[in-house]
Amino acid sequence: MASRPVEVAVGVPPLAPERDVIWPKRTKAQLSNGLQVILAESHSIPKFHGELLFRSGNAAVADRAPGLAEMTATVVRTGTQNRASRQIEEDLRSIGADLSSQAGSDISAISFSGLSEFAEPLLELVQELAREASFPEAEFERERRQKLEEVKLHRTQPSFLANERLRKVLFGAHPYAHIAPNEAQVAAYRREDLQSVYREYYTPQNALLLLVGDFEPQEMLKTIGKAFGAWSGKKPEAKAFPSPANPRGRRVYLVHMPGAVQTQILAGCHAIPRKHPDWIKLGLTNCLYGGAFNSRLVMNIREDKGYTYSPRSSVNALRQHGYFSVSAAVRNDVVAASLTEMFYELDKLRSLSVPSSELADAQNYLSGVFSLGLATQDALLTQFSTVAQHELPDDYLETYRARVRAVASEDVLEMARKYLDSGNMQVVLAGDRAQIESQAALFGDLEIFDSQGNALA
Secondary structure (H helix, E strand, O other): OOOOOOOOOOOOOOOOOOOOOOOOOEEEEEOOOOOEEEEEEOOOOOEEEEEEEEOOOHHHHOOOOOOHHHHHHHHHOOEEOOOEHHHHHHHHHHOOOEEEEEEOOOOEEEEEEEEHHHHHHHHHHHHHHHHHEOOOHHHHHHHHHHHHHHHHHHOOOHHHHHHHHHHHHHHOOOHHHOOOOOHHHHHOOOHHHHHHHHHHHOOHHHEEEEEEEOOOHHHHHHHHHHHHOOOOOOOOOOOOOOOOOOOOOOEEEEEEOOOOOEEEEEEEEEOOOOOOOOHHHHHHHHHHHHHOOOOHHHHHHHHHOOOEOOOEEEEEEOOOOEEEEEEEEEEHHHHHHHHHHHHHHHHHHHHOOOOHHHHHHHHHHHHHHHHHOOOOHHHHHHHHHHHHHOOOOOOHHHHHHHHHHOOOHHHHHHHHHHHOOHHHOEEEEEEOHHHHHHHHHHHOEEEEEOOOOOEEO
């Protein structure tokens, strides 16, 4: 008789030692006009990626109109005194380059990439957009019409409406309360408004040029000096913003979307900006709660109960302030059950120490995601840009993984109690009022709005 094969239990192999990160050499310089420059060598491919970053965004001009910096950045891309939009596209194609422009709450930027051998013509185009954008009337009108369609679409999206309401609740009179303009505000945009923003904020003393790629730093500095040296303009005056709102007690804000078959849940509270000393410890705490695919929240309301496909939590960093949020799109019939589990997991994290094995898993996850984010020139540029935007220490990236590893269970407990403010969490529900109002009222005093932001009785 043939002998039976012996079954051998195979365990999960241990993780290999974490590889050291070899950080690219960085060169810092400043032109005589005030333009700051950071260069990082990455010779893996014969390309380079860059960003001309301006330290002003929608918040800086919110007193004029919400979203005005974003519209300015969009139209900057469409023409200069020497090149029409079509010519810009042809010139980019001729050198195999890409270029885009955008703005957020705190920054505006021109982002670009191309072959290293064509660095000079690409940088020449970038400086032309920064110095000599012409804001063609026809292009402005086209972009404004497109923006109008975009804001109309926003009013049909539960995630947008929930985010809009939460930001208003958390930030009140502060410009961070505004995430987008409404139709009337977009209709009121004028070409002259954009030109005014451009003249005031697109200046070398308000700018930082970041380049990552295959180049020799000193030669690249010469190219940069040739392209940007004649650019002039002063630093814009700093603005004082009102303090954000400070809502106390748990309250619920229902955005009525008639006929919605599911509900977008978004809850949040104030937290910290990126440069705060607690940032990494809070990030790991968030990872344990709902910031990773194997987090407690995901295991609870997705894997165990099937209430939602993609719950998540995050610590959202703005330059002056930050906030913690947790979100999920759920069936209408489980809104109350989902909120109950969200708060259960929050309060559990605030009450009990995290087991060492679970903490180690979260540390491995954060460290691994960070390491994966260093694999390309574009990814490196993103990391260096984050450090610059949030004024982080020069060694922030080099020491990140070690500081993640240094977080202890007692640190997590402290962060959860300090920043995951369960008792003062503001809850937004975007869904059908008839289906969810009674569930919403279980979690705090209730206010109801329509999709245009108007309060309902």
